[in-house]
Amino acid sequence: MNIAEVFRRLPGRYQLEELLLFLSLHPEYWPEVFGQVAGNDDxxxxxxxxxxxxxxxxxWPGWWTGEQREQIRQLVLHSTHTGMLRLGISILNSLPLAAEPDVELINRLYDLMMQASTPPGVQAQAMRLLYALVKDNNDLLYEFWLVLDEAADDFDSPAFRAARKNLLKRKR
Structure with a gap:
């Protein structure tokens, strides 16, 4: 199977589901699929x-290696493509978190969450991942709640408000 050709022609969700079914039967193709993220010129x-x-x-979060997780982290830290950012943050949300807080990633997520120019979907994803990263550290969690309280009136998108409201439920 030519994985690069599959991604050149993948028209929609149903074909993606077919690819995932194939991957479930042939997990040995997973590294090649992941390699298409950075290795494809298109x-x-x-x-x-x-x-x-x-x-x-x-x-299948268990399929991910530490190196692959680091590549997605680097994508989130350095990408300017908002669709790639949203997907990268979503991936990091699905994978097990590192034991120590990742300060560089936390700062990037704060930036994405608080920039008015960031699309609301990326802001909401950044907010969710940021909470997951700081929830076990009281100092970082306190700062997160302060920033979230301050952001109450700054953003009016439904995605931002809904994510904020759902996270504030956990505070109480």
Whole structure:
């Protein structure tokens, strides 16, 4: 199976489900699928590969290696493509978290969450991952609640308000 060709032609969700069914039967193709994220010259194909990786992270998080997780972390830290950011953050949300707080990632997520130019879907994903990263550290969690309280009136998108409201339920 030519994985690169699959991502050049992947037209939609149903074909992605077929690919995931194939992967469930042939997990040995997973490294090749992941390799298409950075190794594909076609930006659309790379985006589709990342989309498939997001679904794999939700269904089979145990397939991910530390190196693959680090590559997604680097994508979140440095990418300017908002679709890739949203998918990268979603992947990190699905995978087990590191024991120590990742300060560089936390700062990037704060930036994404608080920038008005960031699309609401990316802001909401960043908010969820940020909470997951800081919830076990009282100092970082306190700062998170302060920032979230301050952001109450700054953003009016439904995605931001809903994510904020759902996280504030956990505070009480």
């Amino acid at each position: 930006p659309k194909a790379a985006f589709r590969a990342l989309w498939a990786c997001e679904k794999v992270s939700q269904r």
